[in-house]
Amino acid sequence: MQNILVPTDFSPEAHNAFEVALQVAHRTGGHITLLHVVSVPGSSGVVSTGSGTAGGGGLADVFMLKLLQVTKQRMLEWMVEAYRDMPDVPVEDLVQTGPVDEAILEVIRSRHIDLLVVGSHEQTPGTHFFADSGAERLVRLSPCPVLTVKHPAHDFEVRHLVFASDFTAEADRAVPSLQRLRAAFPDALLHLLDVEPSVDRHQAALDRIHDFARRHQLGPYEPDVFDAPKVSAGIPRFAEQAHADLVVMLTHGRTGLRHFLQGSIAENVAVHAAAPVLTLHPQDY
Known part of the structure; x- marks a missing residue:
């Protein structure tokens, strides 16, 4: 960076x-x-x-x-x-x-x-349908990480860093970027967040989070599983409750089925979350 x-x-x-x-x-x-x-x-x-x-x-x-x-x-x-x-x-x-x-x-x-x-403007569900978001397009198309900012930040101090993922094998590709962020903001608390639609999936999600953290020796972290019917809505809600200063997500970008499953979630969160959102392409990072 x-x-x-x-x-x-x-x-x-x-x-x-x-x-x-x-x-x-x-x-x-x-x-x-x-x-x-x-x-x-x-x-x-x-x-x-x-x-x-x-x-x-x-x-x-x-x-x-x-x-x-x-x-x-x-x-x-x-x-x-x-x-x-x-x-x-x-x-x-x-x-x-x-x-x-x-x-x-x-x-x-x-x-x-x-x-x-x-x-970018912080978009609401009512305005997003009609708004043509240049930030959202760049999240999808950019070959490098994109940091989307929606509010003034005279003192951009990251105290709560949220990495939102399902913590499958692909999440491993975000680790170098997470390590660079922790080096830049050494006092930040790392939240490892998985959004699930039902309580019966919590334990499996927590197991994936702990396995991810151990595998990469991430040091202190907070495991978080948040209930929400849609991942794209759950991440901004958790970020607000956790007073997140920065949200990090992987996005596939480009086109195709993988984009519709994951990339569209990252693009949506990038323009709807109040906190700054850093999107990474797994093929590059």
């Missing part, structure tokens, strides 16, 4: 993400790329606000140059704020044109980003 990308549209939600990213980078010795994407039909790539031209001339180019100059000024304001608050964290600004999701994914690939931090 040292090469961090923060896309911004200069909204309060994006600023929340930037604020958290700065604190994560401070703890991990990382650096940040602050990205703004200007959506221009038929155009993509890195742009400049220098003395060069943006295209073939005319009013459209004049408008584009003015837009880019305003954009760079707003980026500069955020970078000045970052230097004031976290002077040890290097921040580089980057402006690109093109479809937003495509531009973000291209930067992740080309710059070998290992953490994407995005801002």
